[in-house]
Amino acid sequence: NAGVTQTPKFRILKIGQSMTLQCTQDMNHNYMYWYRQDPGMGLKLIYYSVGAGITDKGEVPNGYNVSRSTTEDFPLRLELAAPSQTSVYFCASSYPTGGPYNEQFFGPGTRLTVL
Amino acid sequence: GQQLNQSPQSMFIQEGEDVSMNCTSSSIFNTWLWYKQDPGEGPVLLIALYKAGELTSNGRLTAQFGITRKDSFLNISASIPSDVGIYFCAVGFQGGSEKLVFGKGMKLTVNP
Numbered sequence: 001n002a003g004v005t006q007t008p009k010f011r012i013l014k015i016g017q018s019m020t021l022q023c024t025q026d027m028n029h030n031y032m033y034w035y036r037q038d039p040g041m042g043l044k045l046i047y048y049s050v051g052a053g054i055t056d057k058g059e060v061p062n063g064y065n066v067s068r069s070t071t072e073d074f075p076l077r078l079e080l081a082a083p084s085q086t087s088v089y090f091c092a093s094s095y096p097t098g099g100p101y102n103e104q105f106f107g108p109g110t111r112l113t114v115l
Numbered sequence: 116g117q118q119l120n121q122s123p124q125s126m127f128i129q130e131g132e133d134v135s136m137n138c139t140s141s142s143i144f145n146t147w148l149w150y151k152q153d154p155g156e157g158p159v160l161l162i163a164l165y166k167a168g169e170l171t172s173n174g175r176l177t178a179q180f181g182i183t184r185k186d187s188f189l190n191i192s193a194s195i196p197s198d199v200g201i202y203f204c205a206v207g208f209q210g211g212s213e214k215l216v217f218g219k220g221m222k223l224t225v226n227p
Contacts, residue, residue, distance in 0.1 A: 004157075031213050040124070042203060042217040043158070050213060058214070090157050094213065102213055106157030 001026050004107035006091050012113045013081040021076040021110050023091030031094045031102060032074040033058075034066065036087040037109075043090065049074055081114045088112070121204055121218030128194055129226050136221045137188040138204030146207035147180050147187040148215070153200045161202075162189070194225050 007022045025032065030051050035043040035058075045058030049068040063085060065077040074093075078085060089110045094102035121138045128134060138147070146165055150158035162173050164180035164187060171178050177190045191198055204218040 033214075035217075040219060042121075042219040044217075045214060048214060092157070103160050103163065104215065106159070108155070108157055 003027065004091055004093055004105055006089075006107040006110050008110060009108070010111045012115060013078075014115060015081060015083065017081050018077070018079050019081070019112075021078075021089055021091075021112075023074045023076070023107060024072050025074075025091075025093040025105075026072065027093060027095070027105065028071060029093035029095045029105075030071070031104075032068065033092040033094075033104065034064070034074070034076045035090045035092065036060065036085075037090060038087050046076065046089075078112075083114050086112060086114045119204055119206060119216060119218040121221055123221060124219070125222040125224070127224045127226065130194060130196060132194055134191040134194055134198075134223060135188060136202060137186060138218050139186040140206065141185070143184040144206040145184070147178075148205040148207075149176075149178050149187070149189045150203040150205060150217075151200050152203065152220070158203060191223075194223075196225050196227050199223055199225050 004025045033048040034046040037043050044060045046064050047066040049055045052068050052071050055066050068074050091107040092104040094104045119138050119140050148163050149161045151161050152158045162171050162178040167184045168182050169180040175192045180187055201220040201222050203220045205215045
């Protein structure tokens with residue numbers, strides 16, 4: 001299994017441009033997540049999905065959109081890029097175990113700079 | 116929003132030394148987790164704690180879930196150069212097992 005894969009690894013955008021960050025997992029996990037990581041700030045949840053066709057907002061959803069048409073894919077869309085969206089973006093996935101916690105598996109990240 | 120206070124923010128140690136870090140919250144949580152992030156990679160789960168007072172080991176790592184359910188610590192014994200990275204604590208959102216809140220991380224540097 002490749003686990004969680006993300007593309008691209010690096011991207012530079014101009015203010016106002018749009019782009020889609022791709023995320024794919026091959027572990028048949030129901031749950032998928034998008035986080036952003038700013039320097040010294042830990043990870044903040046942007047959006048998450050508990051299954052195909054179902055998405056919900058996290059802590060910092062403004063300026064982003066997501067869709068979940070398949071179990072495997074969970075793309076993150078930036079419509080009008082702003083410098084405040086310069087960050088490292090991580091996708092993660094997990095499966096429901098019926099227990100108190102679902103271990104999240106992270107992708108390698110996409111480093112985005114908006115100039 | 117819910118916040119975790121993770122300390123220290125960074126540490127510089129010599130190879131072979133032990134390391135201790137902790138995480139506190141003003142709220143009670145049922146699950147505490149510790150992740151490690153290697154440079155240029157995504158976080159990887161080290162230890163998960165589900166029960167107040169629980170002490171769990173994973174090789175040279177030991178973590179404890181505080182009795183009050185508002186804190187946790189992680190110890191690394193006999194550090195080695197590959198321990199370098201950022202260590203995050205995380206807790207499960209109350210009422211749902213699918214979401215996490217992360218601390219700001221502790222950056223560890225190990226001098227050989």
